[in-house]
Amino acid sequence: MSEQILTEVFEVEAGDFVAAGAASAQIKRILKQLSVNSDLIRRAAIISYEAELNLVIHSLGGKLILRVMKDRVVISTEDVGPGIADISLALKEGWSTASDDIRSMGFGAGMGLPNIKRNADDFEIRSAAGSGTTIVTTIYL
Amino acid sequence: MTVEELALAVGGEILTAPENAGRTIGSAMTCDLLSWVMARGKADMAWVTVQTNINVVAVAALHDMACVVIPEGMRPDAPVTEKAAEEGVVLIRTDASAYSVCCTLHTGGVA
Numbered sequence: 001m002s003e004q005i006l007t008e009v010f011e012v013e014a015g016d017f018v019a020a021g022a023a024s025a026q027i028k029r030i031l032k033q034l035s036v037n038s039d040l041i042r043r044a045a046i047i048s049y050e051a052e053l054n055l056v057i058h059s060l061g062g063k064l065i066l067r068v069m070k071d072r073v074v075i076s077t078e079d080v081g082p083g084i085a086d087i088s089l090a091l092k093e094g095w096s097t098a099s100d101d102i103r104s105m106g107f108g109a110g111m112g113l114p115n116i117k118r119n120a121d122d123f124e125i126r127s128a129a130g131s132g133t134t135i136v137t138t139i140y141l
Numbered sequence: 142m143t144v145e146e147l148a149l150a151v152g153g154e155i156l157t158a159p160e161n162a163g164r165t166i167g168s169a170m171t172c173d174l175l176s177w178v179m180a181r182g183k184a185d186m187a188w189v190t191v192q193t194n195i196n197v198v199a200v201a202a203l204h205d206m207a208c209v210v211i212p213e214g215m216r217p218d219a220p221v222t223e224k225a226a227e228e229g230v231v232l233i234r235t236d237a238s239a240y241s242v243c244c245t246l247h248t249g250g251v252a
Contacts, residue, residue, distance in 0.1 A: 018220070021199025025228075028203060038184075045203045046179055053176075053196075106192045111176035118180075 005034070005068045012055040012064050012077075017105070020056045023064045024048040027075070034068060040139055043119040044073055047137050050112040051077045057102055059133065076136040084127040091117065091125075142166050142249035144208040144231050147187060150245045153210065153235035156217070157225040164207045164231070169246045171239050175200055182206060187251065189242050193217040195224055202228040212239045 008030065010023035027048045031041045048064060055062045055077055062079025084090045091113050098108025117123045120137035127133035145162040148155050155162055167185030172178050173192050182188065182204035189210045190197060198221060201209050208231035211217060216234055217225075225232045235242065 018195055020196055021203065024203060025199065042184075042204070049179055049199065049203055050176065105194050105196065106173050106175040106190075107196075109174045109176045111174070111180060115176055115180045 002069045002071045005070065006030070006066075007068075008066045010052075010064045010066075012052055012059075012062055014056065014059055014061045016056055020053055021049060024052050027064075027066050030066065030068070031073065036073065036141065040073070040141065043139055044075060046119045047075050047116050047139070050115045051075065051135060051137075053107065054112050054135075055079055057098060057107060062132070071141055073139045073141065074136065075139075076134065078134050079132050081130065081132050083129045083131045084125075084133055085129040087125055087127055142246070142251055144187070144233070147208070147210070147242075147246065147249065148233045148235075150249065151210070151212075151233070151235045151237045151242050153233040153237070156232040156234055157222050158229045158231045161229055161231050162208075166207045166246070166249075166251050169243065169251045171243055179203070187246060189239050189246075191215050191239065193221060195221050197221070198224045198228055198230050198232075201225075201230045207231070208233055210235065210242050212237055212242050 028045045059079035060081045065076045067074040093114040094110040096108045096110035102108045121140050122138040124136045144164050166187045169187040171189035184205040186206045211234045214236045
């Protein structure tokens with residue numbers, strides 16, 4: 001494991017659309033301060049925003065975690081449920097369980113997890129219905 | 142084409158962050174799906190959308206966009222303009238259609 005430079009944990013509340021994006025903005029600021037390349041910051045911003053919105057829209061609340069190491073940036077989420085019944089469906093572009101209210105705000109296009117996966121060098125997801133979901137993404141510097 | 146020139150050309154009103162209206166627009170997109178814009182947005186982009194919720198500001202700020210144009214006579218609520226002002230995101234509102242705004246961007250040399 002390479003040397004850890006920093007870890008930041010952001011609590012994300014379920015259903016809080018007003019604060020949504022605040023943690024991602026903070027992550028972007030931190031990476032800018034660390035002089036991370038702008039293309040990698042863009043990828044990290046897409047991952048963190050989609051992950052943060054997934055926590056707001058789909059979870060009962062959770063954490064968005066940033067870890068910066070010498071050779072990589074790791075962005076992960078851990079939530080307290082309700083879990084994903086079928087992960088392969090959730091990863092399919094265009095598939096979403098979002099309500100009509102959420103869709104009317106411009107979300108629920110079924111692009112969140114595919115966007116996260118596309119922008120990460122490594123992507124892991126663990127979940128089951130009735131338990132929490134954990135997502136770990138890595139971008140190599 | 143600058144943000145200010147675009148606002149003038151579409152008969153628009155700059156609602157927030159006039160200090161950033163001198164920015165040059167590098168590209169443009171019209172779309173109301175936030176994840177779609179999150180996936181394809183770029184720095185210096187002009188984004189035309191009828192979405193007026195606060196998350197539009199977050200997406201525009203994360204991509205460091207040049208401006209967001211709200212067409213068709215739509216108007217964002219005060220918390221949205223307050224957030225945009227805080228983040229330095231230029232919001233422009235106009236009665237022009239989304240199509241007309243895109244035509245103006247094209248005529249103005251935005252590819």
